[in-house]
Amino acid sequence: MSRKDLRASLVLIAATLVLSGVFVWAQQRPSLKNDRVSAGRSETQFRSLGPSLFTIEVHSGNDDSKSSLGSGYLVSRDGLIVTNYHVVSDFIDQPKRYMLRAKNGDWEGPVELVRFDMFNDLALIRARDVEAQPLPLARALPAGGSHVTSFGNPEGLGLSVIEGVFNGLAEKGLVPRMLLSMPLNSGMSGGPILGEDGAVIGTNVSVMRDSNSLSFGVPVSKVHDLLARADVVDASPAKLRAELTRQLSEAEQQTTRRLIAALDASSKDPTVHVGGVAMRALPQLFECWDDSEDFKDEGIAQHEFNCNLDFSPELSDLGEVSGVWWTLENFSLKNPPRGRFGLFGFLPGHAKSHTTVESIAPRNGVTSAWECVADRVPFASRAWKVTTCVNAFVKHPGFATYELSATSLDEPTGASFVQIHARGFREASFLELSKRLLATLQ
Amino acid sequence: MIAIRVLDDDRVIREIVTSSFPVTIGRAPSCTLVLSSLSVSRVHARIDHDNEGLAFFDESRNGVYVGLGRVASRVPLTSKMRFHVGDATIEIEPVLGDAATVELKTPLRVEERRRGALHHVLCALSVACATGLTMCLDTETWSPWNNNRAATLVSGVMGGAAGTVLVGLGLFVLYKALGRRLRLADVFHTMALIAWIFPIAAAVEYLLYYALSPSALGRITPWLYTLSMVVVTVAIAGIRRARSWRFVVGIAGLALAGLAALDWVQATTAQKNGEPAADFTVQAPLGSWTGPVVSLDDYWKRVSQATRDAEQKAAQVEAAQREE
Numbered sequence: 174m175s176r177k178d179l180r181a182s183l184v185l186i187a188a189t190l191v192l193s194g195v196f197v198w199a200q201q202r203p204s205l206k207n208d209r210v211s212a213g214r215s216e217t218q219f220r221s222l223g224p225s226l227f228t229i230e231v232h233s234g235n236d237d238s239k240s241s242l243g244s245g246y247l248v249s250r251d252g253l254i255v256t257n258y259h260v261v262s263d264f265i266d267q268p269k270r271y272m273l274r275a276k277n278g279d280w281e282g283p284v285e286l287v288r289f290d291m292f293n294d295l296a297l298i299r300a301r302d303v304e305a306q307p308l309p310l311a312r313a314l315p316a317g318g319s320h321v322t323s324f325g326n327p328e329g330l331g332l333s334v335i336e337g338v339f340n341g342l343a344e345k346g347l348v349p350r351m352l353l354s355m356p357l358n359s360g361m362s363g364g365p366i367l368g369e370d371g372a373v374i375g376t377n378v379s380v381m382r383d384s385n386s387l388s389f390g391v392p393v394s395k396v397h398d399l400l401a402r403a404d405v406v407d408a409s410p411a412k413l414r415a416e417l418t419r420q421l422s423e424a425e426q427q428t429t430r431r432l433i434a435a436l437d438a439s440s441k442d443p444t445v446h447v448g449g450v451a452m453r454a455l456p457q458l459f460e461c462w463d464d465s466e467d468f469k470d471e472g473i474a475q476h477e478f479n480c481n482l483d484f485s486p487e488l489s490d491l492g493e494v495s496g497v498w499w500t501l502e503n504f505s506l507k508n509p510p511r512g513r514f515g516l517f518g519f520l521p522g523h524a525k526s527h528t529t530v531e532s533i534a535p536r537n538g539v540t541s542a543w544e545c546v547a548d549r550v551p552f553a554s555r556a557w558k559v560t561t562c563v564n565a566f567v568k569h570p571g572f573a574t575y576e577l578s579a580t581s582l583d584e585p586t587g588a589s590f591v592q593i594h595a596r597g598f599r600e601a602s603f604l605e606l607s608k609r610l611l612a613t614l615q
Numbered sequence: 616m617i618a619i620r621v622l623d624d625d626r627v628i629r630e631i632v633t634s635s636f637p638v639t640i641g642r643a644p645s646c647t648l649v650l651s652s653l654s655v656s657r658v659h660a661r662i663d664h665d666n667e668g669l670a671f672f673d674e675s676r677n678g679v680y681v682g683l684g685r686v687a688s689r690v691p692l693t694s695k696m697r698f699h700v701g702d703a704t705i706e707i708e709p710v711l712g713d714a715a716t717v718e719l720k721t722p723l724r725v726e727e728r729r730r731g732a733l734h735h736v737l738c739a740l741s742v743a744c745a746t747g748l749t750m751c752l753d754t755e756t757w758s759p760w761n762n763n764r765a766a767t768l769v770s771g772v773m774g775g776a777a778g779t780v781l782v783g784l785g786l787f788v789l790y791k792a793l794g795r796r797l798r799l800a801d802v803f804h805t806m807a808l809i810a811w812i813f814p815i816a817a818a819v820e821y822l823l824y825y826a827l828s829p830s831a832l833g834r835i836t837p838w839l840y841t842l843s844m845v846v847v848t849v850a851i852a853g854i855r856r857a858r859s860w861r862f863v864v865g866i867a868g869l870a871l872a873g874l875a876a877l878d879w880v881q882a883t884t885a886q887k888n889g890e891p892a893a894d895f896t897v898q899a900p901l902g903s904w905t906g907p908v909v910s911l912d913d914y915w916k917r918v919s920q921a922t923r924d925a926e927q928k929a930a931q932v933e934a935a936q937r938e939e
Binding site: 468470471472473506512513514515516517518519520521522524525528530538540541542543544545546547548549550551552556558559560561562563564565566567568570571573575578580582583600603604608611 | 756761833895898911914915919932933936
C-alpha cells in the first residue's frame with residue numbers, strides 16, 4: 174500500500190515540476206525555438222488576438238477581488254463571448270450574490286449571462302460595446318495529430334499561449350472531450366483552442382489529474398449548438414435554478430438511456446475474472462482498472478476491478494453529476510475454510526472504508542441527510558448484505574446520490590464486495606442501472 | 616433472653632445478649648444496639664413482647680428486609696432469623712436460659728486477609744477468562760490482517776484484568792468515602808461475576824444475527840447492551856448492600872435514565888452532524904445459514920422508501936431556506 178502511495182506522490186511531484194517548468198518557460202519565451210513556423214504564427218496571433226480574448230471574473234461585489242477566474246473569447250460582432258460553464262457556475266448558483274465581469278487590455282466591464290450548457294461545460298456571455306474582431310469558428314475538428322495553439326489567462330497572470338497537439342476525441346465517457354497534448358493551467362479554462370488555420374476548434378476545459386501534459390477541450394460543434402439556440406436565460410435565481418434542473422434532467426436522461434442501451438447490448442461481452450468471482454465486462458463507455466495483490470503471510474489474495482465514466486458534468490455545489498462508479502472486489506482465502514471466521518472480522522470495516530457516506534456530511538442546504546437501508550438479499554447465486562444510502566438534492570427535487578454496497582456472505586473460499594455509486598440520478602434510473610449492473614455478476 | 620449479632624460476611628463482629636425489653640436498634644445513641652450508618656433510621660426496629668409473644672417490629676421508613684423482601688411491621692421471633700437493617704445485617708436469636716456470650720476467638724482481620732489473597736487471584740482469573748472469551752467471539756480478533764493475534768489476545772486479557780483491578784480499587788475507595796462498610800474482596804467478587812455478562816451478550820448477539828433481519832437486529836441489539844449495562848450497574852451499586860426490590864428497581868431506573876440520556880445526546884449529535892445510520896455489519900456464517908433474506912425486488916422497494924424519506928428531508932431543508 175505504502176509503495177502505491179509513494180508512486181502516486183512521485184508522479185504528482187514530477188507532474189508539478191514539469192507543469193511549473195513549462196509554465197515559467199512559456200512565460201519567459203513565448204515562442205518555441207524548434208518549431209519556427211508555428212512560433213512565428215503564434216507571435217502574430219498573440220498580438221492580433223489580444224483584444225478578442227478576455228479574462229472572465231466572478232465578483233462578489235468587492236472592488237478588485239474575484240471569487241473565480243477563467244478565460245473567454247469573442248465569437249460575434251455583438252459581443253458574445255464563449256467561456257466554460259464552470260467558470261461562471263458560482264454566479265448561476267447565486268446570482269444575487271455575485272456578478273460577472275470581463276476584461277482585457279482594451280476593454281473592461283460587467284457582462285450578462287446569455288446561455289449555458291452544463292453537460293458540455295460551456296457558457297455564453299455578452300459584453301456591450303466591444304470593438305474587436307470575433308474569432309472565426311471552424312466547422313469541424315481537424316485530423317488527429319494536428320498542431321493546435323491554446324490561449325488563456327493562467328491564474329490571472331496575463332495572456333498566455335500554449336502549443337500542443339490535438340489527438341482526436343477521448344474514447345471513454347459520455348461527454349465528448351478533445352484529447353490534447355498540452356499543459357493547460359488553471360485560469361485558462363474557457364480560452365480558445367486554434368487549429369493550424371487559425372480558426373477556433375475547441376475551448377479549453379480541464380486537465381488530467383496527476384498527469385503532466387494531458388489536457389481536454391470541448392469540441393467547437395458544441396459552441397455552434399449553443400449559438401444556434403434561440404433562448405436567452407433569465408438571470409433571476411429561480412429561473413436559473415429551473416434551467417439548471419432542466420439541464421441536469423436532460424444529462425441524466427441521456428446518460429441513463431445510453432448506459433442502459435450499452436448494458437443491454439453487452440450480453441455477449443467477454444467475462445472478467447476478479448479472483449474467485451466473475452462478471453461480464455462493462456461496455457466501452459466505462460474506463461476500467463484491474464488490480465490484484467497476494468498477501469502470502471496473511472493467506473489471502475485481494476482482487477479489484479473498478480470502472481467509471483471518465484467525464485461527468487459537474488455542478489459547483491454538488492460536484493460531479495450523471496456519474497456512475499462501479500467496484501468489484503474479491504478476497505480469496507489460501508486455506509479455506511481456515512480463516513473464514515476471521516475473514517468476516519474485517520469485511521464490515523472494509524465496506525465502511527469504501528463508502529463516501531461516512532465521509533460526506535450533508536452539505537449545508539445542498540443535500541438531505543443520508544437515508545440508508547440494509548438487508549440480506551440473494552442475487553448472482555450468493556447471499557449478500559446490501560446497504561444502500563440515498564442523499565437527495567435540495568435544489569433539484571427528484572435527483573439524488575445513491576450508493577449501494579454489498580458484501581457476500583456465503584462464498585466458501587472467500588468473500589466479494591460490490592459497490593455502485595451513482596450521483597445525480599432519479600430513483601427509477603438508479604434502479605434500472607443497478608439491476609443491470611448487478612446482473613453482470615456471474 | 617435474646618442474642619442480637621451484627622454480621623459481616625457471615626462473621627459475627629458484634630453481639631449483645633440481653634433480657635431487658637424493649638430492645639431498640641437504630642442510629643440514635645439511646646438505642647440498645649447502635650448502628651452508626653446513614654442507611655439506618657434513628658430508631659429502625661424494636662424487639663418486644665406483646666400478647667402473642669416475642670416479636671420484631673419494623674419502625675423505620677426504609678424498611679427491614681429478609682433477602683430481597685421487605686418484612687411485615689410485626690415479625691414473630693420463634694427461631695434464629697436474619698434481617699437487613701439499612702446496609703447492616705443482623706441475626707436475632709431467642710436464647711433459652713442464661714447462655715453466655717459468644718466468644719470471638721479468631722482475630723478476624725488476619726483470617727480475612729488470607730482468604731482475600733486467594734480470592735483476588737481467582738477473581739482476576741475469572742475476569743481474564745471472560746475477557747478472553749469476549750475477544751475470541753469477536754471476528755475482528757481473527758482477521759487475517761491481524762498479524763499479532765496472540766499478542767492481541769494476551770494484551771486484551773491482561774488489560775481486562777488490570778482494568779478490573781483499577782476500577783475495583785476506584786470503586787472501593789469511592790464506597791469507603793461514601794461510608795459503606797465493605798472490603799476489597801467484595802468489589803472484586805462482584806466484578807469477577809459481571810465480567811461474564813459481556814461474553815454472554817456477545818454470544819447472544821452472534822446468534823441473534825442469524826435469527827433476525829438486519830432491521831430487527833438494529834432495533835434489538837441496543838437493548839441487549841442496555842440490559843447488560845443495567846445488570847452491571849445494579850451489581851456494582853449493590854456491592855455489600857441489602858438488595859431490596861426497591862433498591863434494584865431504583866438503580867435500574869437510574870441506569871436506564873442515564874443510558875437513555877447518553878443515547879439521546881449521541882442521536883442528537885449524529886442527527887445534527889448528519890451522520891448516516893449505515894449498517895455494514897456482517898458475521899461469519901453459522902454453517903451454511905446466512906440468516907433471513909429478502910428478495911431483490913423487495914429490497915428495491917425499501918430503497919424507494921428511503922428515497923422518499925430523503926426527498927422529504929430535502930424538501931424540509933428547502934422550506935427552511937425559504938423561511939430565511
